[in-house]
Amino acid sequence: MNYGIIAAGQGSRLAQEGVELPKPLVRIDGRPMIGRLIEIFVKCGADSVSIIVNEEMTEVADFVREIAPKLPCPLNLIVKTTPTSMHSFYELSSLMEGKGRFIITTVDTIFREDDFARYVDAYRNAPENIDGMMAVTRFIDDEKPLYVATDESDRITGFLDSPEEGVKYVSGGIYGLSGSAIPVLRECLAKGVGRMRNYQRALVENGLTLEAYDMGKIVDVDHASDIEMAETFLRGE
Secondary structure (H helix, E strand, O other): OEEEEEEOOOOHHHHHOOOOOOHHHOEEOOEEHHHHHHHHHHHOOOOEEEEEEOOOOHHHHHHHHHHHHHOOOOEEEEEOOOOOHHHHHHHHHHHHOOOOOEEEEEOOEEOOHHHHHHHHHHHHOOOOOOOEEEEEEOOOOOOOOOEEEEOOOOEEEEEEOOOOOOOOEEEEEEEEEOHHHHHHHHHHHHOOOOOHHHHHHHHHHOOOOEEEEEOOOOEEOOOHHHHHHHHHHHOOO
8 A cells, every 4th residue: 555645734823823843743642743654654564655745844854854764665755835735635646646546644634553554454455446435533623624425335425514414424634545536636636626625526526436434533633732632532531
């Protein structure tokens, strides 16, 4: 499995709240968030790890370059400022084209390692006709959550900005996809679509078969107060 990390955001809210480190280097569970993700991906049998950081994040780029030689798999670093997270997603996914299934996550997505490992196994062993498997959660702490509508077998039928009756999941910010999703991404970029949620809607509209995988609790670190919440969550408290 090939993995990617979107770490190109500014982390402005953390900075405004007094957190001096760039968001990817904020320590969670004793490790920088970006380092923790890399370690988890390696444990899950990564064939490669690809990371995008913006041009201002020199400390983050240096951190990635320092650990790259120590990894048992290739680590690809893209240093590029992109206008949206969807553009960052494209930069990463283009490195994975033709290599089968891949998983991309945002750097501030915090989950338990065992939960993620089970998700990877489920996606790796999913039937070939499954174009993607999105990690979802019933825990809502995002300021603007993306609700995920599913049928009785947890096939994804839509991505919604607001909750509707019967919708039990929100996006976990972990995207498991295959090569069939990349042409849709190119088409969205050509049309000027600039939000990940609209790209995900386009996947459904184009007939791709996506499954929702309930990964349990997933926490986003957007504010300084989220750091302690994430630590408490990982301690099982």
